[in-house]
Amino acid sequence: MGAGALLGLSACTAKAPLTAPAGGVDESAAGGDRDDASLRAADLSSLELELDRSWEELRTLEDSREPASVEAGAAGPGDVVDRCERIRGLADRICVLSDRVCALADEHPGEERYTSACGRGRDTCTQATEAADRCAAG
Amino acid sequence: MNDTSTRAPATRRGKGLLPLALGMVLGALAMLVGLAEAGRLKPREPQTVVALGQLLDAEHRRVDLMLERGDMAGAIEALEALREQPWPDHEAGGDVGMQLRHDVYGRLLRLRLDHPEVLPVEPQALLRIAEEGLGESYRELDINPFTARLAALRGEVLEQLDRDDDALAAYVEALDMNSALLDRELAEEGAK
Numbered sequence: 001m002g003a004g005a006l007l008g009l010s011a012c013t014a015k016a017p018l019t020a021p022a023g024g025v026d027e028s029a030a031g032g033d034r035d036d037a038s039l040r041a042a043d044l045s046s047l048e049l050e051l052d053r054s055w056e057e058l059r060t061l062e063d064s065r066e067p068a069s070v071e072a073g074a075a076g077p078g079d080v081v082d083r084c085e086r087i088r089g090l091a092d093r094i095c096v097l098s099d100r101v102c103a104l105a106d107e108h109p110g111e112e113r114y115t116s117a118c119g120r121g122r123d124t125c126t127q128a129t130e131a132a133d134r135c136a137a138g
Numbered sequence: 139m140n141d142t143s144t145r146a147p148a149t150r151r152g153k154g155l156l157p158l159a160l161g162m163v164l165g166a167l168a169m170l171v172g173l174a175e176a177g178r179l180k181p182r183e184p185q186t187v188v189a190l191g192q193l194l195d196a197e198h199r200r201v202d203l204m205l206e207r208g209d210m211a212g213a214i215e216a217l218e219a220l221r222e223q224p225w226p227d228h229e230a231g232g233d234v235g236m237q238l239r240h241d242v243y244g245r246l247l248r249l250r251l252d253h254p255e256v257l258p259v260e261p262q263a264l265l266r267i268a269e270e271g272l273g274e275s276y277r278e279l280d281i282n283p284f285t286a287r288l289a290a291l292r293g294e295v296l297e298q299l300d301r302d303d304d305a306l307a308a309y310v311e312a313l314d315m316n317s318a319l320l321d322r323e324l325a326e327e328g329a330k
Contacts, residue, residue, distance in 0.1 A: 090320040097313045104306050117310050124317050131324055
């Protein structure tokens with residue numbers, strides 16, 4: 001999946017309105033004589049569903065963009081990422097950032113700005129990890 | 139997204155290519171209208187975003203293939219080439235246009251930071267990539283993973299430049315974005 005999928009373009013082109021059932025109604029079964037207005041209304045309904053799916057994927061696309069994932073042949077860009085995996089991914093990123101902040105704080109001992117940011121980052125990391133664990137535990 | 143299993147042949151419908159093409163255009167534009175209605179996007183030039191998305195879709199796939207072959211230089215060059223193409227500003231491309239740019243620049247910067255020996259550039263050039271990619275209005279966007287990643291990468295570059303105060307600010311900003319994304323995810327989970 002690439003940017004087109006991020007936009008929902010792949011969905012909109014691969015599942016173009018005239019080649020896929022719109023609004024749950026197979027156009028061929030419906031006779032195929034609908035006028036443009038009704039066709040567009042049905043298409044829009046179908047596209048709204050596609051839109052939601054596309055937006056969902058947008059939020060998870062970053063994971064598939066990680067070079068390590070691509071190199072290792074891990075989950076393909078088009079794969080659906082489980083919600084708990086997304087939460088885990090966010091928790092991991094939060095904790096990596098927290099580590100970076102705290103590493104900087106170590107180099108700036110006694111500087112409140114750094115110390116405070118490190119403490120807040122640690123707390124956020126802990127909460128995010130707990131949320132990911134809760135999700136994984138079901 | 140390339141779900142060919144649900145793709146019905148046009149011939150089965152007995153419809154020609156022209157309606158199909160019109161449908162594709164209508165579909166893409168309707169999707170963008172839907173985004174705008176959802177308060178996520180109000181592109182002044184939706185057709186520009188559609189064309190950009192199609193271009194980037196192809197380019198990301200090409201980069202994927204290069205990375206699978208271990209061709210880091212080719213991947214970096216392809217992403218660098220994308221920097222040269224005209225990007226819509228926030229007003230013209232809306233939030234999605236900006237996120238598309240952040241995705242490309244984030245991918246480029248990640249590769250450059252992970253493989254500094256490939257087509258090496260000075261850290262200052264990396265900072266230019268980060269700031270050119272983010273643009274001036276990135277804080278106005280709806281929070282999203284692409285902007286969060288690029289903000290974090292900017293922090294890494296600033297740290298390389300020994301600009302610790304700025305790096306800290308960038309990391310904290312990225313932390314806040316990811317934290318907000320997590321909150322959003324958990325809120326959706328709770329609503330189900």
